[in-house]
Amino acid sequence: MTSQDNDYILQMNHIDMFFPGVKALKDVCFNLKKGEIMSLMGENGAGKSTLVKVLTGVYHKTNGQINFDGKTIEPTTPLASQKMGISTVYQEVNLCANLSVAENIYIGREPRGAFGRIDWATMQKNASDLLFKELGIDIDVTKELSFYPVAMQQMIAIARAIDTKCKVLILDEPTSSLSEHETQRLFKIMRALKEQGISIIFISHFLEQIYTICDRITILRDGTYIGEYEVKNLPRIELISKMMGKEIKEGEIESNVDKSKPRQNIFIETEHVTVPGKVKDLSLDIKEGEVVGFAGLLGSGRSEIAETLFGTLLKSSGNIYVDGVSVNIKTPMDMMKKRVAFCPEDRKVQGIIGDLSVRENIILALQAKNGMFKHMSRKRQEKLADYYINLLRIKVSDREQLIKNLSGGNQQKVIIARWLATEPNLLILDEPTRGIDVGTKTEIEALAVSLAKEKGMSVVFISGEMGEMVRTCSRVMVIRDHEKVTELCDEEISTAHIMQAIAGDYHGKSC
Amino acid sequence: MRKFLSDLVASQNFPFYVTGVLFVLLFSIGSVAFEGFFSPQVFLNLFIDNAPLIIVTVGITFTIISGFGGIDLSVGAVVSLTCMSLAILMRDTSLSPFLCMFLVLFIGIAVGLLNGVLITYFRLQPFIVTLGSMFLCRGLTAILSRDSVPIDNAIYSDLAFWSVEVGGCFISLGAIIALTCVVIATLVLRYTSFGRGVYAIGGNEQSARLMGLKVDSIRVRVYVISGFCAALGGITYSWIMLSGYTLHGLGMEMDAIASSVIGGTQLMGGVGFMPGTLLGVMIQGTILTIISFQGTLSAWWTKIVVGLLLCLFIVMQAVVTAHKSKLMNLKAEGSIPDKKR
Numbered sequence: 001m002t003s004q005d006n007d008y009i010l011q012m013n014h015i016d017m018f019f020p021g022v023k024a025l026k027d028v029c030f031n032l033k034k035g036e037i038m039s040l041m042g043e044n045g046a047g048k049s050t051l052v053k054v055l056t057g058v059y060h061k062t063n064g065q066i067n068f069d070g071k072t073i074e075p076t077t078p079l080a081s082q083k084m085g086i087s088t089v090y091q092e093v094n095l096c097a098n099l100s101v102a103e104n105i106y107i108g109r110e111p112r113g114a115f116g117r118i119d120w121a122t123m124q125k126n127a128s129d130l131l132f133k134e135l136g137i138d139i140d141v142t143k144e145l146s147f148y149p150v151a152m153q154q155m156i157a158i159a160r161a162i163d164t165k166c167k168v169l170i171l172d173e174p175t176s177s178l179s180e181h182e183t184q185r186l187f188k189i190m191r192a193l194k195e196q197g198i199s200i201i202f203i204s205h206f207l208e209q210i211y212t213i214c215d216r217i218t219i220l221r222d223g224t225y226i227g228e229y230e231v232k233n234l235p236r237i238e239l240i241s242k243m244m245g246k247e248i249k250e251g252e253i254e255s256n257v258d259k260s261k262p263r264q265n266i267f268i269e270t271e272h273v274t275v276p277g278k279v280k281d282l283s284l285d286i287k288e289g290e291v292v293g294f295a296g297l298l299g300s301g302r303s304e305i306a307e308t309l310f311g312t313l314l315k316s317s318g319n320i321y322v323d324g325v326s327v328n329i330k331t332p333m334d335m336m337k338k339r340v341a342f343c344p345e346d347r348k349v350q351g352i353i354g355d356l357s358v359r360e361n362i363i364l365a366l367q368a369k370n371g372m373f374k375h376m377s378r379k380r381q382e383k384l385a386d387y388y389i390n391l392l393r394i395k396v397s398d399r400e401q402l403i404k405n406l407s408g409g410n411q412q413k414v415i416i417a418r419w420l421a422t423e424p425n426l427l428i429l430d431e432p433t434r435g436i437d438v439g440t441k442t443e444i445e446a447l448a449v450s451l452a453k454e455k456g457m458s459v460v461f462i463s464g465e466m467g468e469m470v471r472t473c474s475r476v477m478v479i480r481d482h483e484k485v486t487e488l489c490d491e492e493i494s495t496a497h498i499m500q501a502i503a504g505d506y507h508g509k510s511c
Numbered sequence: 512m513r514k515f516l517s518d519l520v521a522s523q524n525f526p527f528y529v530t531g532v533l534f535v536l537l538f539s540i541g542s543v544a545f546e547g548f549f550s551p552q553v554f555l556n557l558f559i560d561n562a563p564l565i566i567v568t569v570g571i572t573f574t575i576i577s578g579f580g581g582i583d584l585s586v587g588a589v590v591s592l593t594c595m596s597l598a599i600l601m602r603d604t605s606l607s608p609f610l611c612m613f614l615v616l617f618i619g620i621a622v623g624l625l626n627g628v629l630i631t632y633f634r635l636q637p638f639i640v641t642l643g644s645m646f647l648c649r650g651l652t653a654i655l656s657r658d659s660v661p662i663d664n665a666i667y668s669d670l671a672f673w674s675v676e677v678g679g680c681f682i683s684l685g686a687i688i689a690l691t692c693v694v695i696a697t698l699v700l701r702y703t704s705f706g707r708g709v710y711a712i713g714g715n716e717q718s719a720r721l722m723g724l725k726v727d728s729i730r731v732r733v734y735v736i737s738g739f740c741a742a743l744g745g746i747t748y749s750w751i752m753l754s755g756y757t758l759h760g761l762g763m764e765m766d767a768i769a770s771s772v773i774g775g776t777q778l779m780g781g782v783g784f785m786p787g788t789l790l791g792v793m794i795q796g797t798i799l800t801i802i803s804f805q806g807t808l809s810a811w812w813t814k815i816v817v818g819l820l821l822c823l824f825i826v827m828q829a830v831v832t833a834h835k836s837k838l839m840n841l842k843a844e845g846s847i848p849d850k851k852r
Contacts, residue, residue, distance in 0.1 A: 058721070079723030094721045098714035098781035099707070107711055108723050110704060117702035144523055146835060160722075 008067075009034045009199045010055075010168055015064035017054055017223075024050045025061075028225045030218055032168065035197045037190060039210045039231075042220035043243055043464075044299035048203050049091065051220065052170055056088050057081045069167060079108075087166035091173040091203075093153045095160070097146035102127035104145050105160045131159050135189060151178050158186070162193065169193060170201045175209060176277075187213050205299060206481055207236055207504065221245050236503040243297065246466060246499070255493065256449050257291065257474045264288075266324070267425055267458045268309065268340070273318030278304040280483040282318070286426065289456040291448050293463070293473035295498050301482035302462050303345050306428045309460070310342040311335040336369050341419035343412075345430040345462075351415045354404030358396050359385040361403045361414050366421045388417035392447065409440030416444070420451075427451065428460040433468060445472050466495035478502055520834050526775030527787040529827065533820075534790050537797045545804040552680040557796040562685035563590065563748040563760075565792050568767040568774075569696045570740025572788045574637065575771055576700075577733040578713030578780025584641040585626065586741040586767060588648035589619050590760030593745025595652045598660035598755030601667060608667040616742045622648060623738020627731035645764070652757045659756040662749060671750035685747035692740065697785040709733055713780030769817055770795055773824050794820070 010032040017025035025047050032038050040048045053059040055066065057075030066073050068084060075081040078088075095104045102124045103110075111126065113119035127141040135155055145153055154174055161169055171190075175183045190200055190213060202214055210217065211231060219226040219242050226242050269285040279301060286292050294302040307313040309320075311329040319326050322338045329335055332342070344351055353361060362385045367376060385399045392413045396406065403414055412432055419427060429448065433441040449472050451457045461472050469476055476488040478501040486501050488508040500506035519525060542549035558565070567586045574581040593615045600611040622644050629640045662668070674681040700706035708729040711719040720726050748760060774791030776783035799813045 056721075077723070078721050079725075082723050088721070090721065094715075094718040096711045096714035096718050096722075096781070099710055103707060103711075107707055107719075108704065110707070117698075118704065118707065147521070147838075 007033050009069055011067040012051070012055065013065045013067070015051065015054060015066075016062045017050060017059060018062045024223050025054070026224045028064075028220065028223070030225075031228065032199050032201065033216075034199055035194050036215045037194055037200045037202055037213055039214040039217045040201055040203045040220065041210065041217050041239065041243055043297050045222075046220040046243070047223040048220060049172060050223070052088065052172055052201070052203070055081065056086060056170070082164055082166075085165065085167035086170065087161035087164050087168070088170040089154070089157045089161050089172065089174050091176070093150060093157055095145055095153060095157055097144065097153075099145060100124075100142050101131075101139065101145055101148070101156055102141040104156055105130065105141075105163060109164075127159075130163055131156070134162060135159055136185070151182050154178060155182070155186075158189070162189075162198075166198065168199050168201065170203075172203045173205070174202075175204055175206060183209065205297070207239070211236070219243060237500055237505055240297070240499055240503045244464065244499070246495070256446065256471050257490070267322065269321040269324075270309070271319040271321070273308060273315045273320060275304065275308055275313045275315050278313055278482060279308050279315070280481070282308070282484055284477060284484060284487075286458045286460065288425070288458055289452050290474045291452045291459040291461050291472050293461045293469040293476040293493075294479055295463075295466070295469055295476050296479035296502060298464060300479045300502075302479045303430050304482065305479065305484075306342065306430050306460060306462060309335070309426075310340055310428060312342075333369075336365070336422065339423065339425040340428070341365070341422055341424035341426065342428040343415050343419055343430060343432055345434075352403050352411050355402060357400045358389070358394070358403055358406070358414055359399040362388055362417045362421055365418045369422050384421055388420060391420075392417055393443065407437075409436035412436055412444065413440070416447070424457065426458040426460065428462075430462045431464070432461070433463060433465070441468075448472050466498050469493065469498060470495060478508075480504070517834070517838070520831055521838055523782070524784065525831060526782075526824070526828070527784050527790075529824075530774055530787050530790045530794065534794050534797065537794060537801070541797060541801045541804065544801070548800070548804055550680075551678065553800060555677070555680050555682050555686070557793050557800070558686035558689060559683045560751075560799075561792050561796045562683065562689040563744040563751070564763065564766055564770065564795075565689040565789060566692050566740050566744035566747060567763060568770045568788050568792055569692050569785065570737035570744075571764065571767045572771045572774075572776050572783055572785060573696070573709060573733045573740075574737045575768070575776050575778060576713045576780060576783040577709050577730055579630075579716060579730070580637050581713070581733070581780055582637050582641060582768065583623075583626065583734065583737040583741075584638065584764045585622055585644040585648055586737065586744070587760040587763035587765075588645040588652070589622055589738060589741035590745040590748050590763055591755075591757060592648040592652045592655075593618055593742045594749040594752065594759045595655045595660065595755030595757070597746065597749050598662045599655055601662055601664045602660060608664050608670065612746050615746065616739060619738040619740070619742025619745070620735055621738070622741070623735040624731070626738065627734030630734065631727045631730045649757065652755075656755065657757065659754050662753045662755070668753065671753060683750075685750050688743070688747060692743070693785055693789045700785060705729060705732065710781055713782075715781075766795065766817075769821050773817075773820055775824075777828055778825075 008031055012030040015025050015028045028047065028051060030051065040051065042048050050059060054061045055075060057077045057080055073084060099107065105127045106123050110118045111122040124141050131137045131139065131141065137155060139148065145156065158174065174186065178186060193200060204210060214231050216228055216230055217234060217239065218228045221243060265288040266285045267288050270282050273282045274280060282305060294305060296302045304313060308315060311332040311334055314329065320329060321327065327334065327338060359381055363376060363381050382399065389396060389399060394410050394413045394417065396410065403411055416432065432444050445468055448459045448461055452459050463469060470493055473493060474490060476493050476498060477484050478486045478488065478498065480502060486508045488497055488501060492508055497506055501508065567590065571583050571586055574583045596615050596618060597611055600606060600614065601608060626641050626644055629635050630637050670684065674683045700709065708724050711724055712726050712729055716726055752759060770791035771788050772778065773794055774787035774789065776788060795813065795817055798816050799810065802808045802810060802812050
């Protein structure tokens with residue numbers, strides 16, 4: 001082994017990992033030096049957590065090699081990798097809420113007294129000392145974990161991880177539930193650990209934090225390895241473009257938006273709306289006859305904002321107005337009655353009902369809106385189905401075909417038809433073009449624009465593809481970390497501007 | 512005062528306190544209403560009459576605490592199978608009664624092991640698996656003999672009637688074993704890694720696995736314990752009945768579940784306290800005693816009262832859980848205080 005290799009505490013080479021039917025990781029490499037803080041970046045679903053779980057033995061890799069501390073290892077269980085010196089704090093607090101704080105830190109390795117019994121007094125004293133010395137927290141460790149707020153639970157999870165004498169500490173989104181002050185405290189702890197020569201893998205979607213604390217960044221996208229970079233040599237905009245896999249092109253995409261009509265009447269407006277952990281202080285308005293885009297990374301909270309507008313997520317504070325009247329949303333039905341329609345992100349899970357026919361899928365939302373027990377004549381159903389099959393040019397053999405036998409693009413059109421049948425004033429399309437062919441994509445984009453132009457409908461268009469935003473939207477709201485950071489209007493909208501805005505380098509002129 | 516109440520409701524032992532107060536209340540009602548009710552012997556009889564139920568409930572409480580819909584419906588049938596096997600072994604063989612008792616314990620262990628393995632490694636619902644083994648054991652009992660088989664071994668009868676004098680009153684061997692079981696189970700749950708593991712997997716199995724606990728092994732052992740307790744309960748049951756019969760222990764699993772829940776065990780898993788479970792059985796026993804002192808009421812009134820108590824306790828659990836999550840939400844808003852020692 002050369003001296004250069006010894007700089008690395010952990011090397012993961014050419015890791016492949018299959019889930020049944022899906023390749024979750026493709027030829028991923030990951031190198032971690034001793035005493036460095038490395039960030040693992042990527043959009044949601046890029047494979048960050050999967051890679052971590054391969055390392056900690058929760059999942060088992062299909063191919064590849066892991067070298068840790070000079071040896072080749074095969075992590076088989078979380079316990080085994082913990083014993084080797086790899087400790088993890090997972091995204092959701094993975095502790096037992098029904099046990100005491102002290103137990104949560106020491107379970108599985110409790111101090112023993114006479115006859116091998118668990119020595120509670122020592123355990124509680126150790127726990128209390130550990131929390132105070134390492135983290136500066138002074139709490140009653142005999143209380144149940146559920147007695148403390150999530151932020152504190154996160155700190156307790158960290159205490160557990162660092163007490164196991166680890167060489168590599170993995171922090172998977174530890175800061176999402178921490179306040180600014182608590183995050184600073186965590187960073188202090190991380191720097192102290194780094195001083196002691198412990199290597200840290202830090203996963204976070206807060207760019208600010210990455211640039212504050214990390215030395216290097218490894219980027220993943222769709223389960224593949226994009227590269228590793230020194231933080232100081234990687235401008236944010238480049239980081240964003242690498243994560244999304246889009247080059248920043250200056251060549252412009254033509255907008256299809258009809259700019260001739262002035263748009264004034266506000267259909268829906270939100271004022272300081274907050275959904276704990278999902279949406280932060282959101283104020284926006286959507287006017288009649290415009291297509292508004294929500295742009296942001298996957299997991300930035302753009303879908304959550306849509307769900308808040310539709311009533312599947314309930315706000316804890318703030319106001320929502322429809323047509324200038326304050327509404328109190330309790331269920332999505334309240335918003336359906338206000339003529340809001342929502343085509344969700346994952347049509348397979350949240351949208352289609354595979355074993356029903358196209359006709360039945362189309363009338364579903366209208367039927368629900370009218371009341372499940374109100375009869376809708378077969379003739380009317382067929383008329384509606386035929387009308388929308390024609391309008392959206394849905395390719396079916398006949399209207400009684402089962403929806404599961406259609407192609408993805410046509411399924412998506414059926415879902416859109418379902419909501420159009422309720423004659424909405426606001427249509428929310430969450431990733432309507434994901435995974436469908438180019439031709440259908442263009443049709444759906446054109447549909448969004450024409451619905452706004454001809455019927456005066458408001459449309460919210462959510463997509464990870466900047467080009468689509470540019471082609472369809474007259475306004476783009478940029479979402480980062482569950483917050484609307486800026487708004488771009490008409491001429492300002494370009495792929496470059498949107499991506500810069502996501503990275504925080506560009507602010508829209510007020511519109 | 513308000514804060515005191517709020518803390519009391521949120522404390523882990525709240526259900527135990529409620530059960531304790533309820534027991535004292537019931538016993539007092541009996542003592543005031545009926546002459547001769549308030550005596551040490553009436554109190555000890557609670558243990559003597561309910562020894563099998565106490566032991567079975569100890570086992571079932573383990574399974575409920577362990578979560579994943581943990582339950583063991585086979586215990587009543589195991590009791591019956593144990594009694595029948597004892598009766599047949601002593602009728603048809605010349606084995607020593609002690610050896611017979613030793614052998615039948617393995618029936619319980621085997622059934623528990625079967626339950627545990629099916630539930631753990633095949634990820635099957637405990638309800639269905641143990642329902643299956645319940646039918647299996649009940650059926651096996653009937654195959655052994657459709658009629659009641661009396662136990663007339665002299666040594667065995669002596670053992671069944673053996674008792675110790677405590678300050679002028681007496682307590683049976685069954686009751687002593689039952690109380691020993693409660694004490695051992697309490698200590699195991701409190702002072703061994705296995706015991707804490709049972710709570711951990713009941714609280715959050717995923718977390719327990721990630722924290723490096725041997726979740727599967729713990730779960731199998733939980734069902735083995737439950738099977739073992741059922742067989743032990745069966746032996747003490749045979750001391751009371753001195754016979755083997757297919758209908759012995761019928762519905763005992765339900766009484767055990769009810770006692771466990773009244774004793775503060777949460778059906779969701781992760782919460783439970785063995786002495787509470789004991790109180791749960793004793794509350795049922797007290798109601799039965801009150802009814803027998805009263806003399807004219809049907810014994811089925813016990814079921815009515817127990818039914819009402821169950822509803823009450825489940826509602827109470829829901830209220831306590833709601834209260835806790837309300838406290839949590841209040842705190843989640845606030846941040847970690849910077850306190851210095």
